[in-house]
Amino acid sequence: MRISRAGLFLLTGLFPLTGLFLLTGLSLRADTIILKNGRRITADSVTQDSERVSYQTPAGEMSIPKSIVARVERDDFGYSAASKAASAPPVSAPEIQPVRGHEDVVRLAIHDNAIDYSYLAELESEARSGSASSIEKVAAARHAAAQFLLARGDTSDAINQYRQALIFAPDNVGLLLNLSVLYLRESQFTAALDPLEHARRFAPDPAPPAADIAKLMGWAFYGANKMNQAIEEWKHAERLRHDPEVEQALQKAERDKSEEESYREGETAHFDLKYNGAATPILAVAVLRSLESDFRDIESQLDYTPPEQISVILYTGQDFADITRAPSWVGALNDGRIRVPVQGLSSVTPELARVLKHELTHSFVGQKSHGRAPTWLQEGTAQWMEGRRSSQSAAALIDLQSRGAIPPLASFEGSWMRLSGNSAGFAYAWSLAVVESIIQAGGIVDISRILDRIATSSSNEDALRETLHSDYADLSQQTFDYLRHTYLR
Numbered sequence: 001m002r003i004s005r006a007g008l009f010l011l012t013g014l015f016p017l018t019g020l021f022l023l024t025g026l027s028l029r030a031d032t033i034i035l036k037n038g039r040r041i042t043a044d045s046v047t048q049d050s051e052r053v054s055y056q057t058p059a060g061e062m063s064i065p066k067s068i069v070a071r072v073e074r075d076d077f078g079y080s081a082a083s084k085a086a087s088a089p090p091v092s093a094p095e096i097q098p099v100r101g102h103e104d105v106v107r108l109a110i111h112d113n114a115i116d117y118s119y120l121a122e123l124e125s126e127a128r129s130g131s132a133s134s135i136e137k138v139a140a141a142r143h144a145a146a147q148f149l150l151a152r153g154d155t156s157d158a159i160n161q162y163r164q165a166l167i168f169a170p171d172n173v174g175l176l177l178n179l180s181v182l183y184l185r186e187s188q189f190t191a192a193l194d195p196l197e198h199a200r201r202f203a204p205d206p207a208p209p210a211a212d213i214a215k216l217m218g219w220a221f222y223g224a225n226k227m228n229q230a231i232e233e234w235k236h237a238e239r240l241r242h243d244p245e246v247e248q249a250l251q252k253a254e255r256d257k258s259e260e261e262s263y264r265e266g267e268t269a270h271f272d273l274k275y276n277g278a279a280t281p282i283l284a285v286a287v288l289r290s291l292e293s294d295f296r297d298i299e300s301q302l303d304y305t306p307p308e309q310i311s312v313i314l315y316t317g318q319d320f321a322d323i324t325r326a327p328s329w330v331g332a333l334n335d336g337r338i339r340v341p342v343q344g345l346s347s348v349t350p351e352l353a354r355v356l357k358h359e360l361t362h363s364f365v366g367q368k369s370h371g372r373a374p375t376w377l378q379e380g381t382a383q384w385m386e387g388r389r390s391s392q393s394a395a396a397l398i399d400l401q402s403r404g405a406i407p408p409l410a411s412f413e414g415s416w417m418r419l420s421g422n423s424a425g426f427a428y429a430w431s432l433a434v435v436e437s438i439i440q441a442g443g444i445v446d447i448s449r450i451l452d453r454i455a456t457s458s459s460n461e462d463a464l465r466e467t468l469h470s471d472y473a474d475l476s477q478q479t480f481d482y483l484r485h486t487y488l489r
């Protein structure tokens with residue numbers, strides 16, 4: 001997600017003068033005014049009387065006629081509220097046991113904080129006789145080994161455990177679904193389809209796993225940018241079993257499909273691009289060239305290569321607002337697909353180039369961390385990659401810190417989508433400063449190491465301790481020391 005020019009004005013213009021006001025905005029309720037024409041206004045301190053609805057903006061109080069308002073949604077949202085990351089999956093993975101029982105097998109397979117591979121080999125030797133009981137034991141043991149490896153962050157070896165188990169139990173639906181979930185979490189959407197299709201042959205409707213298979217198939221097709229198939233699978237899942245997650249994902253996919261039906265397409269090795277008539281083919285080609293160049297740079301710096309094509313959508317300004325339903329300060333968005341408004345542009349301007357690199361960084365950060373990177377790390381890294389630095393905000397941040405007015409870094413982990421422009425401006429400035437200080441101290445390799453660790457750690461702060469040997473308080477102090485040394489000399 002990238003802050004719009006209006007949001008940047010708040011950051012570079014208002015922030016240095018009114019830092020305390022920006023900070024105050026962090027704790028205010030972020031309400032959403034939904035107009036009868038479908039438009040949404042996210043604002044602080046919304047009040048209403050018999051005739052008008054009023055709300056606070058950086059320019060003061062604004063009001064609109066109550067007759068044009070459909071409703072006001074109240075939300076006591078704060079930075080600490082949990083929310084999906086920009087690149088979080090559209091649905092969650094079900095928990096499925098390949099076989100039940102066999103606790104004794106699990107204890108023998110995993111003990112002393114390690115996998116007993118000699119025991120696994122014994123089980124597989126017995127299973128070669130074709131005994132159903134022996135095959136079940138292999139499935140239980142290999143599943144336990146895979147989960148043990150996942151807890152340690154070794155997804156690749158966990159995948160291999162399920163592959164090994166499927167040699168002996170190729171039609172075990174639980175093993176097939178667990179394998180597909182790991183592929184999906186690794187953004188290997190095409191690879192996930194094969195075990196899912198195999199599972200469907202052995203769990204036809206209306207067998208209990210059928211709804212989970214359709215749910216995961218929809219995720220795979222959505223991730224592979226095959227919207228028609230995703231919609232078909234999620235509709236099928238809903239017919240089998242109502243699931244609020246699937247319902248929400250289906251609505252979003254149908255909005256995308258409706259908007260994109262008339263779009264033109266372009267493609268490169270790493271990108272699948274769609275654009276409507278307001279964007280010229282020349283602009284589309286230039287966008288793809290810019291993204292390919294950015295891809296190589298970010299790939300090198302973060303030591304990671306996304307396994308599937310990344311979807312990019314170019315919108316007119318109004319289409320962007322209608323489809324994403326993002327607050328007005330959002331200038332572009334990455335929700336697994338890079339969404340950028342390009343109305344009126346005929347070439348890749350320096351500003352558009354920065355937006356594209358910012359949003360592409362989100363794809364790398366999200367996938368490398370398995371969708372678990374906190375928002376401060378997502379946005380700080382994306383700003384740094386696009387070339388932004390803390391020169392304009394350093395003085396205001398240091399002033400706030402001197403008065404003890406900066407919230408703990410943990411407060412910046414959740415979604416920022418319901419924040420006002422002022423609050424978002426502060427959040428962007430602080431996140432950039434933190435990431436900038438990490439890179440100054442240890443290089444971009446430290447960001448790469450943190451992302452790898454976050455993918456498997458129990459908490460983001462634990463990941464910092466394991467990589468930087470610092471907690472959030474240490475990192476905040478390091479950031480202020482860096483800002484003073486670099487920008488206030």
